[in-house]
Amino acid sequence: MYAVIEGVDTAGKSTQLDILKEKYQEAIFTKEPGGTEIGLKLREMALNGEAKSKVAEMFLFLADRAEHIEEVIKPNENRMVISDRSVISGIAYASNLPLEIVTTLNLIATSNILPSHIILLELTPEELTKRLAGKSNDSIESRGIDYLIDIQNRMKKTIEMLNLNYIYIDASLSIEEIAQKIEEFINE
Template sequence: MSAPAGVFVSFEGGDGAGKSTQVRLLGEWCAALGREVVLTREPGGTTLGLTLREAVLHGDHVDARTEALLYATDRAHHVASLVRPALERGAVVITDRYLDSSVAYQGSGRDLGAEEVERLSLWAVDGLLPHVTVLLDVDPEVGRGRLTDAPDRLESAGEEFHRRTRAAFLERAAAEPGRWLVVDASAAVEEVADRVRAGVVERTGLGADAAEGTGTGVGTGVGTGVGTGVGTPSEPV
């Protein structure tokens, strides 16, 4: 029996949109289908990524262009060492943020130029795009009101920055509806999860081969890798 094809899903959206919750819920559903599931994030999906995450989110010495280059560095290593190998062995890879975040945050939010940042990001990952990109859309004021931890550098940016970022996400989704799934993130958690699952099934057919799945479970945690049980942390690569 041949291994199932890998499936790559990314979650995008503003701060407080509920991405980490929806990543976990979709991962649990995919694992119940018998698929190997890899949950990860950007930045911070690898050991190198954790170091870069600290620099870009909590350092006070990073200018906009350096920030974009650090994200591209993290993404190149993340894809080469974790994402692409997992897809090649037939896993479902679900990431909390991917290159569309760089285009929206650094390209539009930081005014570096969306096209330039997108070219850099695509070069870093050798053109790898998700099969589905889920945009959890919520008003920036509502999203930021949900945050409970001390804000990082991006979360602390002004209201206009976050509104430009949201507009950039929506513009990208409208331009590529085959890849993007826009979900109202102000709805109840389970309602959002239902819409996400329906959209992923529609775009990928995931679930149709449930009887043939050969995966082992979900890997979760900071710097997520591959695990063998829901809620079991895995070490960064």
Template sequence: MYVLFEGIDTCGKSTQIRLIAAEHPEAIITREPGGTRFGEKAREILLEAKLQSKRAELLLFLADRAEHYEEIVRPNRDKLLISDRGFLSGIGYALANGGVSLEELIALNHFALQGDWPDHIIFFETDEATLRRRLGEKSADGIEERGIDYLLTVQEKMKEALPKLAIPTLILDARESVETIHQKIVTYLGI
């Protein structure tokens, strides 16, 4: 079962993934960007280099996604495979940056993933106050430096894309307790 944990920065994805990994040591845990050697280099560029071209940023995400699919997803499709972010985030960031349509992004991601969509998406939705508080507790990377309004726009763009994807999705309120969220995920996935 291939599951994407999606949402903007500081929404709680990584915390929930750590809880599942502790309960299911057999699970394959990965992330985008960064789940492969190429992905680590791409992540460094994306978070630190502050690319001027948003098209270059999109293409780097797509290149990482294609490599990640080939190296991590396809060989582990029969296992519990959880990715900290994936193509939905890519779509949200690209739409927030402008210059490309949702239909084009779906087609590009379909190409990068060889048409192999995840089985489920776990989507963490947060609000401005929670985002502001959590971002204040850490140092900002290059994408977080774009600001709270930008991140909330990315979140809205991800939510707008979900119905067009027709992938079973659990939408969670990231303001709820860690334990409540965890129980909802475990129940939803049946793990």
């Protein structure tokens, strides 16, 4: 199983991943970007805004994704792998290009290896506004609420376009309710 938790920043991915780490101690936990040594460097470059071009930023993430598939996903295909983000985020965040082109580039980077289970934690604009107000924002979060809601919508379009196995969960539910829904989905 290759399960991923998706959602824009502040949706609660980290909290749910911590709960999953307790429940599935035998699983491999990883993240995109940054799940490999090269990926950590690429992630830092992208999140610090070092790439001035949006296309260059996308290629940093594609390089990370290709390395992640090769180093983490392929060697563990017979184990449970749970990832913080995946190709879904990669496609959604590359919003300066048409979805079809970005999808093709990402399928090349992933060697057509896609997650078997996608959990998308959804936020309303109101909830996102409230959550972002309570933290300092990186270069991507600083692009604003409308940008992040558009990214969330692109995530949904991507999941549906790729015809993947998914669940959408209201991120404003209690931590326990969200955890229960995730566990039921993973164990179905």
